[in-house]
Amino acid sequence: MASLHASGGGPRARPVQAAWRKTLATLGEPIRPEGTPVLERFTKLVRVASAEPQLRQLYPWTGMWELYFSRCTEFPGTARGSPRQTARRAP
Template sequence: MTHIVDAAWQKILTTYGEPVPPDASPLLEPFAVLARVAHAEPLLRRLHPWTGMWELHFSRCTEMNYTWDLPYIGTLRDGRYYVEGPDRSSPRIAETDSAQAAVAMVVDRLPPGCGPAFLGNAGELAAYEKTRDQG
């Protein structure tokens, strides 16, 4: 794992791992659980995590613009989770009561040989893969 990927995971774990204040969003605690469960999965820990809209995304590269070719996990107001992707136009894959089940759904949908995250952005990764596949 690169230091960049490790640092991104640590930032998420630290940001969402703090004690939950009483006035926090109801999504904070389930999201913190999700972050810990996802980080515990070795295949996901090799990917660059990023967050937005109470969703945990996984990128095959370390810099923006990140890849949008892997499923992601979001939190629902009732403390449940959903799995969608790989992009926002894809239909919802499933909803589940547990972060473990959501993480397992993502892992089951990872392409063979996914990771470690490429040092660079999505365009640089695509150029690298094209050159690699031609050789």
Template sequence: MVNTVEAAWHKILTTAGEPRWPEGPPFLEPFAELVRVAHAEPLLRRLYPWTGMWELHFSRCTEIRHTWDIPYIGTLRDGRYYVEGPDRSSSRIAETGSARAAVTMVIDRLPPHCGPAFIGTAEELASYEKARDSE
């Protein structure tokens, strides 16, 4: 049986440095470094990673609609990083020149009892947690 979270990390790790759009080159190495540093962290490696717009997101579930309760890290055109979230309406937490510092900011803001990722959607995770917590 394939581990869904491990497979997602493998895909991101093997494609993070590949050009996807014409604007890719300024983002390639900083984004690839971010993915490597995040994957090296056991707490983040338990979560489901997904990417978009040169951002690395972490979900407590494996299927779409992912959770939006964990800050995410984006890559700036100058090679620096920003940490925002946990959702799009939240303000920027910080900017940094270090992938390690950005990852640490996310780890420091993880919800309690975070991970391993739940196999299913955010709605299914919420139902599971509600039932679990009412026992």
């Protein structure tokens, strides 16, 4: 599996940057109607995480209103030992 360090801007950083762009661009795509508390928390969670330089170096992916991060960019990635945040419950 390819490991990465996105801050260098090299070839390994490109998949990470592309994943962040896609994640941010698809925020709010309706699975639930706009204005629901979960969608609002999830949108805020992704935006705050994307502003964190350390998290921005990791490959993001989402599922079930959770935001995952990985040090790997190839499938199958792993969440083992990687941070995860959820928007399902209020902090």
